Amino acid sequence: MNDKVKDAVAAVAGNRATVRMEGARAGIVLDATGLTPTARDALEAAVRDAAALPGVDEVRVVVTAERVARQLVAVASGKGGVGKSTLAANLAIALAKAGRRVGLVDADIYGPSQPRLMQVEGTRPTANDKVLDPVPTPYGVPLLSMGQLVDPGRALAWRGPMAAGALGQLVEADWGATDTLVLDLPPGTGDVQLTMVQKYKAAGAVIVSTPQDLALIDATRAIDLFDKAGVPIIGLVENMAGYVCPHCGESSDPFGNGGAEAAAARLNIPFLGRIPLTIAIRTASDAGEPPAAGNGADAAAFHAIAARVDAWLKER
Numbered sequence: 530m531n532d533k534v535k536d537a538v539a540a541v542a543g544n545r546a547t548v549r550m551e552g553a554r555a556g557i558v559l560d561a562t563g564l565t566p567t568a569r570d571a572l573e574a575a576v577r578d579a580a581a582l583p584g585v586d587e588v589r590v591v592v593t594a595e596r597v598a599r600q601l602v603a604v605a606s607g608k609g610g611v612g613k614s615t616l617a618a619n620l621a622i623a624l625a626k627a628g629r630r631v632g633l634v635d636a637d638i639y640g641p642s643q644p645r646l647m648q649v650e651g652t653r654p655t656a657n658d659k660v661l662d663p664v665p666t667p668y669g670v671p672l673l674s675m676g677q678l679v680d681p682g683r684a685l686a687w688r689g690p691m692a693a694g695a696l697g698q699l700v701e702a703d704w705g706a707t708d709t710l711v712l713d714l715p716p717g718t719g720d721v722q723l724t725m726v727q728k729y730k731a732a733g734a735v736i737v738s739t740p741q742d743l744a745l746i747d748a749t750r751a752i753d754l755f756d757k758a759g760v761p762i763i764g765l766v767e768n769m770a771g772y773v774c775p776h777c778g779e780s781s782d783p784f785g786n787g788g789a790e791a792a793a794a795r796l797n798i799p800f801l802g803r804i805p806l807t808i809a810i811r812t813a814s815d816a817g818e819p820p821a822a823g824n825g826a827d828a829a830a831f832h833a834i835a836a837r838v839d840a841w842l843k844e845r
């Protein structure tokens with residue numbers, strides 16, 4: 530009897546279940562770590578059914594779950610248009626390829642672009658007891674975006690507490706087994722960013738900047754914001770660094786060269802790497818095919834940055 534019940538339960542729950550028989554009573558401990566509430570309920574029901582073999586009078590199931598230790602990585606920039614969302618999407622995908630269970634939160638209330646970047650434009654998340662279910666994407670990184678909650682153009686009108694409340698729903702959604710949450714913050718260093726950073730205690734922040742001086746001054750302000758909130762800076766990424774000609778492959782530096790790396794050294798923060806300015810990155814992004822998901826020439830730059838972020842997170 531003992532073995533029959535064990536086999537039947539193992540057939541539906543694998544090594545998540547431990548069975549103990551006491552006479553005709555089956556006591557089952559079920560490890561639901563990382564499952565969504567729906568999956569957990571379904572598994573519990575399946576285990577009950579499986580154990581209820583002839584000769585078993587009673588089935589008791591105790592469901593346990595370890596808390597998933599989740600690290601939140603904020604991606605920020607001092608001003609808009611520097612490629613923060615592009616970096617966040619590709620970083621999330623590259624971290625997932627490196628073996629992490631990654632989710633992506635698009636908190637950019639001014640221009641939520643992740644649904645397009647991650648090829649899930651027009652999707653809406655479902656909710657369970659008011660807790661949102663992240664939307665799967667073709668890249669193995671589930672997503673929740675402000676753009677999925679409000680109509681295009683409306684997001685801009687959200688300010689202060691209203692935005693903070695809505696953003697909270699995204700971070701506190703049912704992220705299940707996700708161990709790494711990449712947070713694409715709104716550009717700049719205003720109230721909304723400060724609230725997010727303080728409330729959700731990111732493990733660290735990645736700052737994105739272009740090589741221009743002005744962008745770097747803005748980036749310095751973003752670094753200050755995290756410093757004041759006690760969030761460590763993982764490092765600085767230089768985006769649009771050098772233009773790579775699609776015809777001859779030659780690289781030129783319309784905005785100068787090495788500015789971000791020098792600034793990182795001056796500010797005493799790690800330099801995580803540079804992403805070139807290429808037409809391929811823009812067209813792939815617009816088409817919802819982030820370069821990091823493929824093996825093209827630009828993928829390597831994103832993977833190198835992700836490897837540094839991954840190493841930094843592991844050391845914490």
Ligand SMILES: Nc1ncnc2c1ncn2[C@@H]1O[C@H](COP(=O)(O)OP(=O)(O)OP(=O)(O)O)[C@@H](O)[C@H]1O
Nearest residue numbers: 609610611612613614615640805806807810811814
């Ligand atoms: N390295 C790059 N090479 C070419 N185009 C890029 C690169 N990085 C970003 N872009 C393009 O620049 C534009 C702005 O990028 P993105 O939306 O990622 O910036 P952002 O900083 O998130 O802007 P926002 O302030 O709107 O949130 C997009 O069209 C994107 O495809």
